Amino acid sequence: MLRRATAVLLAGLVVASLSACGGDEGDSGGAKDEKITLGFSQVGAESGWRTANTTSIQDAAKAAGIDLKFSDAQQKQENQIKAIRSFIQQRVDVIAFSPVVESGWDTVLKEAKDNNIPVILTDRAVDSKDTSLYKTFIGSDFVLEGKKAGEWLVEEYKDSTDQVNIAELQGTTGSAPAIDRKQGFTEVIGADPKFKIIASQTGDFTRAGGKEVMEAFLKAHKDIDVLYAHNDDMGLGALEAIEGAGLTPGKDIKIVTVDAVRDGMKALADGKFNYIVECSPLLGPQLMELVKKVDAGETVPERVVTEETTFTQEQAKAALPERQY
Ligand code: GZL
Numbered sequence: 001m002l003r004r005a006t007a008v009l010l011a012g013l014v015v016a017s018l019s020a021c022g023g024d025e026g027d028s029g030g031a032k033d034e035k036i037t038l039g040f041s042q043v044g045a046e047s048g049w050r051t052a053n054t055t056s057i058q059d060a061a062k063a064a065g066i067d068l069k070f071s072d073a074q075q076k077q078e079n080q081i082k083a084i085r086s087f088i089q090q091r092v093d094v095i096a097f098s099p100v101v102e103s104g105w106d107t108v109l110k111e112a113k114d115n116n117i118p119v120i121l122t123d124r125a126v127d128s129k130d131t132s133l134y135k136t137f138i139g140s141d142f143v144l145e146g147k148k149a150g151e152w153l154v155e156e157y158k159d160s161t162d163q164v165n166i167a168e169l170q171g172t173t174g175s176a177p178a179i180d181r182k183q184g185f186t187e188v189i190g191a192d193p194k195f196k197i198i199a200s201q202t203g204d205f206t207r208a209g210g211k212e213v214m215e216a217f218l219k220a221h222k223d224i225d226v227l228y229a230h231n232d233d234m235g236l237g238a239l240e241a242i243e244g245a246g247l248t249p250g251k252d253i254k255i256v257t258v259d260a261v262r263d264g265m266k267a268l269a270d271g272k273f274n275y276i277v278e279c280s281p282l283l284g285p286q287l288m289e290l291v292k293k294v295d296a297g298e299t300v301p302e303r304v305v306t307e308e309t310t311f312t313q314e315q316a317k318a319a320l321p322e323r324q325y
Contacts, residue, residue, distance in 0.1 A: 035067040036295050039087030041097035043124075044075040046172075046205050047233040048261035052325035053098070053123065053281035060284025066291060075100055075172065075204070081108045088115050094291045098123035098139075101174035109133035118294045122283050124176040131302070135294045138286055138304040140279045142177045146184025148277045148310055149228055149256045153189060156254065156274070161194065164225050167217045167253075168200035169210050169238060171230035177279075178202065181230045181258060198224070203234040210237030218245045229257045232264025232276065239272055250274055260311055262323055268316035276316070278308040281325060 038061060042054055054070075061068035069092060073079035077100050087095050088111055095117055099105060105126045112119050113133055121137040128134075157164050166189070171178030182200075189195035199217045203209030210229060217224060218241060227242075229235035235257035242249045249255055249272040257264055260278040267273045286304060293300050311319060 037067045037092045038291050039069045039092040039095045041071045041080045041083040043098050043100045049259045049281045056282045056284035060288045064288035084108050093295050094118050096120040096122050099126050102127040102176050120290055122287055136300045140306050142180030143184040145258050145277045146181035147188050150185040150188025152275045164195050165198045165223050166226045167224045168197050169203040169229040169234040171205045173202045205231050207233045207237035210234030211240050214238035214241035224253055227253055227255045232257045232259040232261050265316045265320050268313055276311045280306045280308045
């Protein structure tokens with residue numbers, strides 16, 4: 001905002017000086033374009049995925065010549081709301097953020113809109129009914145990720161008629177990935193009554209959370225066949241609990257997770273995980289392109305879905321050397 005006002009004033013002064021001295025046509029003596037200032041509110045640093053996402057955004061802003069004001073909310077919505085209000089006060093050109101939970105954003109997003117500061121959602125969505133509160137949402141299709149995990153499980157047990165007991169480590173309560181990954185997974189396995197989710201609780205996307213909840217699951221249930229963890233980090237924490245209980249992960253309890261960060265891929269290659277659904281954190285370059293377009297007032301797609309795949313144990317062994325994160 002400040003950048004635009006300065007540019008208009010300077011441009012006016014330049015035109016005035018040119019006309020006064022009859023400057024020649026080709027003179028491009030316009031004001032030097034200043035950098036775009038982007039205010040970004042990040043969820044926190046709760047997982048390997050988040051760390052890779054932050055690195056991607058910071059590196060891409062530098063490469064794009066965008067001045068990045070970055071705030072880490074330590075997984076607290078009130079910190080993100082404070083950060084967005086601070087970006088408004090600082091009159092940044094564009095605001096982007098990854099909403100830690102889906103609800104409770106309308107008021108602060110309206111404040112940004114009333115101050116003519118465009119907002120881009122990255123990674124996670126909000127449940128605001130008023131889609132004019134943000135310009136676009138770039139991130140994965142989490143329902144599809146949950147479906148892919150369910151489809152692997154159905155295939156894995158296609159020849160079995162026994163009941164399959166599933167423990168589920170959910171992501172952060174109220175977050176889009178936790179809601180949608182559960183929805184996609186249960187939609188697919190719900191078609192066959194042999195699949196039973198016998199335990200389901202949030203581990204808040206952290207290793208510590210995954211370990212703590214899995215320890216409780218193992219105390220309460222002696223018949224867990226499969227663990228579905230909404231991210232690698234909770235699966236890695238659960239690994240410790242499973243091994244601590246004298247069980248062999250990947251065999252006594254099969255494990256399917258989402259993300260495909262390096263430590264998760266190593267566990268998969270080592271046979272401790274059985275399947276990973278990729279969720280790419282490398283949103284930085286696409287985000288910066290969207291920031292430039294939005295700042296220039298150009299039309300952008302309402303939704304930008306990131307491309308991602310899935311990995312078996314063999315595919316993880318082959319892919320590990322090339323992985324960026
Ligand atoms: C997904 C992202 C999730 C990751 C977790 O896009 O929001 O949050 O799956 C991270 O690892 O904590």
